[in-house]
Amino acid sequence: MPDAPEPLVFELSQPGRTALRLPEIDVPDAAVPAAHLPAATLRRDPPALPEVSELDVVRHYTRLSRKNHAIDTGVYPLGSCTMKYNPKINDALAALPGFAHLHPYSPDHLAQGVLHLLWELEQALCALTGMSAFSLQPAAGAHGELAGMLIAAQYHRVRGDSARRTVVVPTAAHGTNPASAAMAGFDVVEIPSGADGVDLDALRAHADATLAALMLTNPNTVGMFEARAAVAARIVHEAGGLLYYDGANLNAIVGRARPADMGFDICHLNLHKTFSTPHGMGGPGAGPVGVRADLARHLPGPRLRRFDRPGERAPRFAWEPAGPEGIGRVRALYGNFLVLVRAYAYIRACGGEGLRAVSGHAVLNANYLMELLRPILPPAYDRRCMHEFIADGRVLRPLGLRALDLCKALLDRGFHAPTMYFPLIVEEALMFEPTETESRQAIEALARAVADIMAEAARDAEAVREAPRHTPVGRVDEATAARRPVLRYTPR
Amino acid sequence: MNVSLQFPENLRFTAEHEWFRPEDGAVGITDHAQHALGDIVYIELPAPGARLTAGRSFGSVESVKSVSELYAPVDGVVAEVNPELAAAPELVNREPYTRGWMIRVRADAIPGNLLTAAEYRRLVEA
Numbered sequence: 141m142p143d144a145p146e147p148l149v150f151e152l153s154q155p156g157r158t159a160l161r162l163p164e165i166d167v168p169d170a171a172v173p174a175a176h177l178p179a180a181t182l183r184r185d186p187p188a189l190p191e192v193s194e195l196d197v198v199r200h201y202t203r204l205s206r207k208n209h210a211i212d213t214g215v216y217p218l219g220s221c222t223m224k225y226n227p228k229i230n231d232a233l234a235a236l237p238g239f240a241h242l243h244p245y246s247p248d249h250l251a252q253g254v255l256h257l258l259w260e261l262e263q264a265l266c267a268l269t270g271m272s273a274f275s276l277q278p279a280a281g282a283h284g285e286l287a288g289m290l291i292a293a294q295y296h297r298v299r300g301d302s303a304r305r306t307v308v309v310p311t312a313a314h315g316t317n318p319a320s321a322a323m324a325g326f327d328v329v330e331i332p333s334g335a336d337g338v339d340l341d342a343l344r345a346h347a348d349a350t351l352a353a354l355m356l357t358n359p360n361t362v363g364m365f366e367a368r369a370a371v372a373a374r375i376v377h378e379a380g381g382l383l384y385y386d387g388a389n390l391n392a393i394v395g396r397a398r399p400a401d402m403g404f405d406i407c408h409l410n411l412h413k414t415f416s417t418p419h420g421m422g423g424p425g426a427g428p429v430g431v432r433a434d435l436a437r438h439l440p441g442p443r444l445r446r447f448d449r450p451g452e453r454a455p456r457f458a459w460e461p462a463g464p465e466g467i468g469r470v471r472a473l474y475g476n477f478l479v480l481v482r483a484y485a486y487i488r489a490c491g492g493e494g495l496r497a498v499s500g501h502a503v504l505n506a507n508y509l510m511e512l513l514r515p516i517l518p519p520a521y522d523r524r525c526m527h528e529f530i531a532d533g534r535v536l537r538p539l540g541l542r543a544l545d546l547c548k549a550l551l552d553r554g555f556h557a558p559t560m561y562f563p564l565i566v567e568e569a570l571m572f573e574p575t576e577t578e579s580r581q582a583i584e585a586l587a588r589a590v591a592d593i594m595a596e597a598a599r600d601a602e603a604v605r606e607a608p609r610h611t612p613v614g615r616v617d618e619a620t621a622a623r624r625p626v627l628r629y630t631p632r
Numbered sequence: 633m634n635v636s637l638q639f640p641e642n643l644r645f646t647a648e649h650e651w652f653r654p655e656d657g658a659v660g661i662t663d664h665a666q667h668a669l670g671d672i673v674y675i676e677l678p679a680p681g682a683r684l685t686a687g688r689s690f691g692s693v694e695s696v697k698s699v700s701e702l703y704a705p706v707d708g709v710v711a712e713v714n715p716e717l718a719a720a721p722e723l724v725n726r727e728p729y730t731r732g733w734m735i736r737v738r739a740d741a742i743p744g745n746l747l748t749a750a751e752y753r754r755l756v757e758a
Contacts, residue, residue, distance in 0.1 A: 622674070622694075623673045623721060
């Protein structure tokens with residue numbers, strides 16, 4: 141049976157209870173100048189913060205964390221999200237005082253080791269993508285996309301090519317692609333795509349003097365390699381546009397194929413997906429943006445420069461302002477530095493051969509799982525997949541069940557669900573991505589759990605429809621939650 | 633539990649799963665569409681007076697699964713918006729062709745390329 145619900149930390153509050161005693165204030169109170177903060181914005185009453193002891197806090201959040209499913213507790217085949225294991229040594233290295241305690245305003249000459257690390261990370265990302273320059277500033281994948289689209293806009297603007305207002309996005313794109321292009325001021329046009337990749341005829345129809353860029357994810361969001369990316373690049377380039385690489389799925393090709401060699405001009409990388417940094421989930425993330433050589437002048441500033449002076453043993457590094465053709469800063473300081481340290485640690489730990497093995501195992505694991513599931517849950521696209529694949533949940537329909545029901549039943553068996561109902565171009569999509577960090581035994585156990593649910597569904601569909609029964613929260617009424625949401629906690 | 637979908641003969645359809653009623657200009661989404669979307673939780677519609685262009689998006693419908701665009705079946709002007717849907721979007725699931733209508737449009741003309749019930753049924757069952 142589900143546990144009793146954990147109270148909110150506010151409900152644990154006892155008047156006067158604290159974790160530690162703060163020293164008495166030894167400076168006089170001062171009125172806030174009205175010019176700085178108008179009276180209407182000032183609080184009359186103190187905020188209703190929870191009054192709890194340290195032990196209350198530790199128990200509360202430990203209990204909450206035990207209700208969660210995490211990569212550290214079980215298999216997490218959430219397609220498109222790449223829930224790979226994050227090696228603990230990345231955290232240990234990022235916690236070194238030289239990294240963790242460095243003040244962001246430290247002068248360059250006192251931060252040479254850190255600048256050297258950032259410079260080497262930029263170089264590693266250039267080597268892996270074939271791009272000429274990277275900025276580590278963007279704080280998330282979609283932020284990197286926005287920076288990339290602003291670079292595309294700047295490129296056309298500087299050339300006086302103001303008619304280029306269209307960004308073409310295939311239907312298999314991540315939802316962030318059209319959003320990023322629109323935020324950068326472009327008109328977004330959607331074209332079809334499927335297992336064979338982007339529809340080249342539809343692309344040709346938009347390849348004119350208004351085309352600013354095509355955004356492409358390779359492998360695409362149905363887990364297939366866009367084998368005709370180079371042809372798409374030629375069409376876009378001949379029309380005077382740019383080709384944008386959404387690096388969300390670089391983990392399937394890292395060390396084996398490079399976006400620049402396929403003809404891409406700009407790319408962003410989600411460091412959590414390929415380079416094992418923690419998933420941001422609204423917390424600190426990193427989405428570096430890289431470009432071909434002639435676009436480097438449009439990157440966000442400041443830019444990191446390396447100086448090799450004759451007679452000096454070690455190179456020196458310094459921040460330099462970007463030129464007048466840059467898009468400006470996209471974030472304060474230098475990006476989420478400690479996330480970048482983790483990605484650097486991972487790249488150095490794996491090395492070139494290790495990163496090749498990452499993509500090889502990611503693809504092998506996905507294909508192995510696809511084949512194990514084939515007899516009970518056929519693939520939506522029957523061909524070799526890359527790092528993820530979509531299973532066809534429509535086989536559940538004759539039993540009166542949906543993809544959602546299978547997902548809920550997996551939770552009961554200790555596995556996170558695959559991504560469901562994405563991408564939208566596949567009905568009842570169940571998108572599995574085991575990642576390279578799962579063992580053969582873990583993948584086989586997942587396949588057995590799916591087989592077990594399918595057998596139960598044939599026997600007793602109602603039992604599957606009522607799942608999950610053994611999780612802290614059972615089947616939730618998603619429709620009512622969305623139609624009549626309760627968004628605010630009201631004290632009793 | 634295979635559901636049997638409704639395809640009313642008096643309506644015209646788009647390949648994007650909207651329906652249009654020539655008598656009064658009502659527009660909604662089809663039984664097939666509401667079934668594929670699942671529980672509908674929010675519908676974004678234009679205000680009366682808004683100009684629609686056939687084939688272009690005029691709003692969106694959000695279900696527990698996804699957000700989908702709504703495409704105008706005809707050129708015209710929005711005459712009325714279903715006032716019930718803001719508080720009860722589930723009407724589109726329950727009665728997609730009657731109480732779940734979304735807008736009424738004063739159509740400039742009735743385009744010849746809209747699908748008949750039989751044609752739309754063939755598209756959905758293909």
